[in-house]
Structure formats: C-alpha cells, structure tokens
Amino acid sequence: MSARVLTYREAIKEAIRLEMRRDPTVIVIGEDIAGGAATHLEQQGEDAWGGELGVTKGLVQEFGRSRVLDTPISEAAYIGAAAGAAATGLRPIAELMFVDFFGVCMDQIFNQAGKLRYMFGGKAKVPLVIRTVYGAGARGAAHHSAALYSVFVHMPGLKVVAPSTPANAKGLLMAAIRDDDPVLFFEHLMLFDSSGPVPEGEYVVPLGKAEIPRRGKDATVVAIGRMRWFALQAAEQLAENGIDVEVLDPLTLSPLDEGTILESVKKTHRLIVVDEDNPRCSVAGDIVALVAQKALYYLDAAPQMVTAPHAPVPFSPVLEDAYIPDPAGIVAAIRATLA
Amino acid sequence: MVELPKDQLLWIYERMRLIREFEDRAAYLFAAGKLPGALHLYAGEEAIAVGVCALLTERDHITSTHRGHGHCIAKGLEIRAMMAELYGKASGACKGKGGSMHIADVDRGMLGANGIVGAGGPLACGAGLTAKVNGTDQATACFFGDGAAEQGTMHESMNLASIWKLPVVFVCENNGFAQTTPLRYHCAASRIVDRARGYCMPGLEVDGTDVFAVYAAAADAIARARRGDGPTLLECKAYRYYGHFEGDNLSYYAEDERAGLRGHDPLDRFANRVVRQKLLTRAELAGIDTRAKEMVAEAVEFAERSPYPAPDEVATDVYVSY
Numbered sequence: 001m002s003a004r005v006l007t008y009r010e011a012i013k014e015a016i017r018l019e020m021r022r023d024p025t026v027i028v029i030g031e032d033i034a035g036g037a038a039t040h041l042e043q044q045g046e047d048a049w050g051g052e053l054g055v056t057k058g059l060v061q062e063f064g065r066s067r068v069l070d071t072p073i074s075e076a077a078y079i080g081a082a083a084g085a086a087a088t089g090l091r092p093i094a095e096l097m098f099v100d101f102f103g104v105c106m107d108q109i110f111n112q113a114g115k116l117r118y119m120f121g122g123k124a125k126v127p128l129v130i131r132t133v134y135g136a137g138a139r140g141a142a143h144h145s146a147a148l149y150s151v152f153v154h155m156p157g158l159k160v161v162a163p164s165t166p167a168n169a170k171g172l173l174m175a176a177i178r179d180d181d182p183v184l185f186f187e188h189l190m191l192f193d194s195s196g197p198v199p200e201g202e203y204v205v206p207l208g209k210a211e212i213p214r215r216g217k218d219a220t221v222v223a224i225g226r227m228r229w230f231a232l233q234a235a236e237q238l239a240e241n242g243i244d245v246e247v248l249d250p251l252t253l254s255p256l257d258e259g260t261i262l263e264s265v266k267k268t269h270r271l272i273v274v275d276e277d278n279p280r281c282s283v284a285g286d287i288v289a290l291v292a293q294k295a296l297y298y299l300d301a302a303p304q305m306v307t308a309p310h311a312p313v314p315f316s317p318v319l320e321d322a323y324i325p326d327p328a329g330i331v332a333a334i335r336a337t338l339a
Numbered sequence: 340m341v342e343l344p345k346d347q348l349l350w351i352y353e354r355m356r357l358i359r360e361f362e363d364r365a366a367y368l369f370a371a372g373k374l375p376g377a378l379h380l381y382a383g384e385e386a387i388a389v390g391v392c393a394l395l396t397e398r399d400h401i402t403s404t405h406r407g408h409g410h411c412i413a414k415g416l417e418i419r420a421m422m423a424e425l426y427g428k429a430s431g432a433c434k435g436k437g438g439s440m441h442i443a444d445v446d447r448g449m450l451g452a453n454g455i456v457g458a459g460g461p462l463a464c465g466a467g468l469t470a471k472v473n474g475t476d477q478a479t480a481c482f483f484g485d486g487a488a489e490q491g492t493m494h495e496s497m498n499l500a501s502i503w504k505l506p507v508v509f510v511c512e513n514n515g516f517a518q519t520t521p522l523r524y525h526c527a528a529s530r531i532v533d534r535a536r537g538y539c540m541p542g543l544e545v546d547g548t549d550v551f552a553v554y555a556a557a558a559d560a561i562a563r564a565r566r567g568d569g570p571t572l573l574e575c576k577a578y579r580y581y582g583h584f585e586g587d588n589l590s591y592y593a594e595d596e597r598a599g600l601r602g603h604d605p606l607d608r609f610a611n612r613v614v615r616q617k618l619l620t621r622a623e624l625a626g627i628d629t630r631a632k633e634m635v636a637e638a639v640e641f642a643e644r645s646p647y648p649a650p651d652e653v654a655t656d657v658y659v660s661y
Contacts, residue, residue: 027472066472072502077461077495084465087450088400090472092465107492111455112462119441120451121434122656156657180659208661255661 003167003197011166011198012055012131012187015173016093018202020063023091026177029069029078030095030131034060052097053133053192075101079130080108083182086128087116091177096132098140099148099186113182114157128182129173135188135226135276136313136324145189145313145320147225147277152184153254154281159207160254162186164228166196168251171205179207188226210257212264216246219270219334222261222287223249227274227306227325234330245334253283258290265295270337271303274325279307304333341555348618349627351393351550355385355606356631358409361418362581364635365408365425369585373643374425376438381409383548383580386605387512388413390553391480394561400448400466400479402459404512405440406579407452410482414449416442422638423645429652430645436656457490459483460509464496467505471567478506478564480557486517488531497538497572506564508557509572512547514579519591532574540570547575548603551612578603 006014020026033056035049047068050057060068071078075096082094096102102109109130116124136145152160159181163169169187176183213228214235223231228249235245248264250257265271271291275284284305291303306325314320343351362382368374381388384406392401392413403410411421416432424431425439432442443451450466453459463481470477487493488511500507511532517525528534535542541563545556553575560571582589613619 025472027468069468069503072495072498074495074499076492077464077499080458080461080492080496081464081468081499084402084450084462085468085472086465087445087462088466088469090469107455107458108461112453112458116443116451117658118656119433119437120443120445121432121436123433124443124445125659159658159661181661 003199005195006166006198007193007195008166008169008187009053009055009192011170012173013058014198015170015177016056017059017062019174019177020059020067025089026091026093027067027069027085028056028059028093028095029071029082031071031073031097033095034065034068034070051095056095075105076108079105080112082128082130083108083113083116083126086113086126086182087124091127093129093131093177096130098144099132099134100143100146102148102151110155110158114155118157125180126182127180129176129185130182131185131187133189134186135190136308136320137190139315139317139320140189140313141315142312147308149184149186149253150277150282153283153286157182158254159183159252160186161207161252162225163251164188164191164225164249166194167198168205168211170198171203172207172251174202174204175207178204183207186225190226205251207252208255208257209251210260211249211251212246212260213249214245214247216244216268218244218268219272219337220246220248220261220264220268221272221274221330221334223247223274224253224283225276227276230325230327231274231330233327234334237327237331238334243334243338258294261287261290262295265291266298269298269300271299272306272330272333272337273303274306274330276308276325278310279305280310282307301337301339304336306330306333341551341558343554345618347393348613349623351389352609352619352624353627353631354389354413355550355609356627357418357634358382358385358388358412359606360631360635361408361412361421364639366581366585368639375427378425378439378585379406379583380581380585381406383605384512384514384577385409386550386553386609387510387547387575387577388482390550391508391510391557393554394557395448395478395480397447399477400450400463402450402463402466402479402481403452404459404482404484404487405452405454405456406484407440407442411442411444411449411452415447416444416449418634419638419641423642426642426645427647428642428645429648430641434652434656435648457483457487457492460493460496463507464499464505467500467507468503470506471503476565478508478561480508480510482510482512484517485511485513485515485522485526485531489517489525497534497540497570500570501538501540504567504569506567507570508560508564509570511572511574513574513576516579516583518583519587521591530574532572535572538572540572542572542574545573545575547577548605548608550605550609577605
C-alpha cells in the first residue's frame with residue numbers, strides 16, 4: 001500500500017470521502033459543515049466553509065446537500081436526529097463542533113444513542129459516529145478546549161476513539177464509520193495541521209487496538225492523543241541519558257486495549273500515564289487502576305499520572321501553558337518511577 | 340366527516356379496547372404488587388395513538404413517551420411481549436431490559452417509549468431523515484405530551500423538521516398536566532398548537548377523545564409528510580384517567596377537572612357514534628370487548644409463566660461488538 005504525506009485534517013476528510021463513496025447510507029451532518037447555503041458560492045456548486053476546521057470542505061460538491069447537511073445551532077436536535085437516523089438504517093457522521101458543547105446534547109448521546117440497543121434487548125443498532133474537536137493549546141478558554149473523553153468512556157454503549165496521527169486518524173475513522181455501535185471520535189485541535197504518511201485507499205485501523213510508537217524496556221508511558229507526541233519528546237530526552245522508554249498510545253479509549261498495556265508494564269515494571277483530561281475519574285486513573293488490579297506485583301514503583309489539573313481550561317497563555325501536560329513534566333514523572 | 344371502511348372501524352375499536360384493557364389490568368397488577376418499577380398509563384388517550392397509527396404501516400415510524408403502552412399497541416406490538424416486559428421477564432419485548440418505559444420494536448417501526456421527556460423529537464427527526472435520504476414515502480409520528488412541549492428538544496426538533504422538510508407529524512398529547520403541574524402553570528401560552536406558526540408548519544387543534552377527529556387531522560398531516568411537504572403539529576386534547584404514575588392519588592385535580600373526565604371517554608364516544616350511524620352493532624363491539632379481555636388475560640398468563648432473564652444477561656446487548 002503506497003502512502004503519501006497528508007495532514008490530520010486531510011486524512012480525516014479522506015476517510016469520510018471514501019466511506020461516502022463506498023456506502024450510500026453514510027451522511028454527514030453538523031453546523032457549517034458545508035456552510036454558505038444560498039450564497040453565490042452555492043450557485044457555483046461550491047461550499048463556503050466546509051466545517052469549523054475545514055474537514056468537510058469539498059464534500060458537498062461530490063455528494064450533494066442531501067448527504068451533506070448543514071444544521072441549525074441545535075445540537076440536541078441534530079445529534080439526536082443522527083441517532084434516530086442510525087437506528088433506522090443510515091450511518092450518519094455528526095460533527096459536534098467542540099466537545100465542550102456536549103452539555104446541550106448529552107441526553108441524546110448517552111441516554112438515546114448509547115442505550116437504545118440495551119433498552120431494546122439487543123433489537124436495535126445505532127451505527128453513529130460523532131466527530132468532535134477537543135484539546136487545549138489555541139487559547140480557546142474554558143468552553144472550547146477541554147478533553148472530556150473520560151466522560152464518554154464512563155458510559156456503557158459508547159465507544160471512544162482518540163487518534164493521534166494522520167494515518168491512524170484515517171484508519172480509525174474508517175473503522176468507526178463501519179462499526180455498528182455509536183463511536184465518539186475525538187480529534188485534537190492542535191493536531192489538524194500536523195502531517196505524516198497516510199496509506200492510500202482503503203485503510204482500516206481496528207478499534208480497540210493500541211499502538212506502540214516507541215519500544216523500550218525501562219518504563220511504559222501510556223499517552224493519549226496529542227500527549228503521544230510529548231511523550232515521544234520526553235523519551236528522546238531520556239534516551240540521551242540511557243533511559244529506554246516505551247511509549248504506548250491506546251488510540252481507542254473504549255474499549256481499552258488492556259492486554260497491550262498490561263504486557264508492556266509486565267516488561268518495563270513502571271507505568272506513567274499522560275492524559276490531557278482532568279484527573280478525577282479519568283482515563284489516566286482508570287489505566288492506573290487496571291494495572292493495580294492486574295499487574296500490581298510487576299510494578300517496581302508507584303504509577304505516575306501526568307494530567308491537566310482539576311480545573312477548567314484557562315485563557316491566559318501563561319495559565320494555559322501551565323494547564324497542559326508538557327514533556328518536562330513527563331520526564332520528571334518517568335524519573336520519579338526510576339528513583 | 341371522515342368515513343372509514345368497516346374493517347378499519349373494527350381495527351380502531353379493537354386497538355382502543357385492547358389499550359384500555361391492558362392499562363386497566365396493568366393498574367390492577369401493579370396495585371397487587373406483581374409489577375416492579377413505575378407505570379404511566381395511557382387510558383383516556385386511546386383515540387390519539389389509534390387515530391394516528393391507523394394511517395401508518397409497519398414501515399412507518401413512531402417515537403413515544405414514558406406513557407407509551409398505547410402507542411405500542413396502536414403500532415401493532417404483541418401484547419404478550421409487552422406484558423412480559425412489564426413483569427421484567429426474558430420473553431418481554433426487550434428481554435426484560437427495558438421495562439414499561441422503554442418498550443420498543445424497531446422492526447415494527449416503534450422506536451421506543453422513552454424515560455426522558457422530550458427526547459423523542461430528535462429521534463423522530465432522524466427517522467424522517469432516513470426516509471428522506473432513502474427517497475421513500477415513510478412517515479414518522481412523534482408523540483409527546485404537553486409537558487414535553489416545554490423541552491428545548493421539541494422546539495429544536497420542530498424547527499429542524501421544518502427547515503429540512505422532514506416527513507414527521509408532531510402529535511402533542513395535551514392531557515393538561517406536566518406530571519402534576521397544570522398547563523396554566525407550566526406553559527406561557529394557552530394553546531401549544533400556536534407554535535406551529537413560529538416553525539412555519541401547519542398546526543391543528545384536535546379533540547383527542549374523538550378518534551374520527553384525530554384520524555381526519557392525521558390523514559392530512561401524514562399525506563403532507565409522504566408528499567415531502569414537511570411536518571405538521573397536531574395538538575390533541577384529552578384526559579388522563581389514571582395519574583401521572585400508578586400510586587398517584589390525583590390530589591392535584593380540581594373538582595372541575597375531574598368532572599371533565601366524564602362524557603369524554605374515547606371508547607364510549609366511538610361506540611355511541613358507530614352504533615347510532617349503524618356502522619357497527621353493539622354485538623360486534625361486545626365481541627371485541629370479550630376478545631380483548633381474553634387476549635390481555637392470556638398475556639398476563641404468558642408473562643407470569645415466563646422465566647426471568649438469567650443474571651448473566653446483565654451486561655449483554657450493550658454493544659454489537661466490544
């Protein structure tokens with residue numbers, strides 16, 4: 001399979017485009033995802049906006065407005081409509097512009113999309129993807145920057161995916177669209193312009209499988225989303241001092257690839273989890289609990305969590321930089337397990 | 340005045356009688372301590388569910404409410420499976436996982452009773468969107484109460500359905516109470532149907548105790564939906580015979596509201612009219628009454644002799660794959 005360099009944004013778009021070509025029941029709905037309806041651009045068959053971050057730009061020309069639907073700013077209505085459409089035969093991809101907005105549509109996500117199958121005794125399926133943007137770093141402040149995936153991991157019936165590279169973003173999204181359960185697909189705001197090799201054509205990365213971007217023997221750093229890159233930087237720094245760090249990226253947070261995490265910890269005997277989400281009831285805490293239950297006696301040191309503080313995301317650049325876990329903090333945490 | 344063929348009249352009466360019989364029996368079983376959980380009974384509102392669903396096929400969809408038994412029966416669900424679900428049995432419509440407030444049958448277009456007030460609106464839009472994208476003439480009826488009319492989801496859904504011209508009929512079942520709070524305390528307007536104008540859709544106020552009136556209004560609305568002309572809002576006024584839930588002593592009903600219950604029974608009104616107009620005979624109706632009693636009794640027997648789910652079913656059916 002040949003690969004070329006794409007951005008994270010382009011890789012996500014490619015996954016959507018290929019799946020829409022393959023399956024006529026795949027539709028995309030969300031705020032401004034075509035944008036510019038009834039303007040001069042529409043008369044020319046173009047979209048004006050193509051989504052808040054331009055991911056869906058160009059889709060309306062190929063697939064038309066019956067499959068690329070701009071919505072009003074009514075998240076409850078259109079996320080719920082996506083769930084209803086999924087339960088009746090479509091495979092909608094709904095875009096929730098920022099995950100911070102889940103507060104206005106959460107009932108439709110967790111009480112409807114996430115529970116229909118169970119409440120109906122297994123006699124329904126909801127093949128829905130909710131793409132959403134998360135992550136601090138753009139000075140977006142407290143309503144446009146949080147991570148929040150742990151909230152959805154907590155909820156049965158939902159799957160949660162957090163891609164970290166253009167390639168895994170494409171492959172995981174193709175898998176998510178084909179999946180018969182509702183999937184929350186978390187795209188990190190600060191990764192949209194990152195680039196990397198992406199296989200052409202059909203490329204499916206199965207849900208529930210972790211990646212190990214760096215092999216090592218001295219400590220396991222489990223790092224989610226953008227934190228993978230910070231963990232790799234920390235590992236490079238420590239490599240200069242002869243410390244050999246393994247970096248593990250879960251990619252899918254629900255279901256979690258417990259086996260790969262446990263196997264790694266049993267090899268390295270040290271665990272550090274790097275998670276941009278708030279620390280209480282978090283994925284980081286969950287992974288530490290997992291290792292404590294299933295691999296405690298393999299550990300040579302107390303596990304470390306490097307997370308955001310128990311605070312909303314602040315605005316001031318100085319404060320926001322202090323909020324986000326950074327490579328220096330990861331280095332310190334790894335060293336603490338080796339002390 | 341709508342004229343219906345005899346087989347349709349018989350079907351309408353049979354469904355309304357089955358609902359009444361089912362609900363009366365459920366109330367009795369609940370009082371006897373046989374049914375776990377909570378029950379919200381539909382008796383008194385039968386003409387709405389049946390008048391609307393008489394125009395729908397299995398391919399059409401409905402969304403329902405916490406007071407959903409009537410919608411289920413009107414949409415053709417098996418009452419044996421419904422009753423077993425009330426008992427929490429493995430043979431229930433949802434294998435005992437849903438209970439009264441979540442009875443569903445997606446294969447028959449019934450997208451579930453719902454424990455969240457107002458949650459059906461967005462789901463109904465989704466079913467309508469599926470029909471629109473697939474280019475079919477399927478219609479969706481969204482049943483919701485006067486309490487749900489105050490939820491943001493219903494406002495958002497009516498707007499969304501209107502701008503996308505979705506084939507949805509919004510059927511507001513106005514029984515005058517949001518749980519126990521009367522309309523004048525929970526709604527700024529005296530008429531919910533007036534909101535239709537704000538969402539640029541037709542709106543019609545209907546006597547929800549007259550199945551012929553409901554049928555006539557729904558016929559226009561569903562035809563409009565099937566034509567691709569978009570949604571309609573129907574406000575159907577009716578009376579809730581039982582309380583919000585079973586065990587509710589109706590202490591919040593004023594005397595004049597209790598008086599309102601008399602003379603508006605949808606089954607009596609139907610029977611009086613069809614007999615007066617010589618469309619059906621008392622004997623035909625009595626035959627249906629007897630048959631409904633037998634069916635409900637049989638459903639109770641089925642439910643009682645059915646096993647409970649195995650405890651290890653507790654975490655199955657959460658995902659298709661995980």
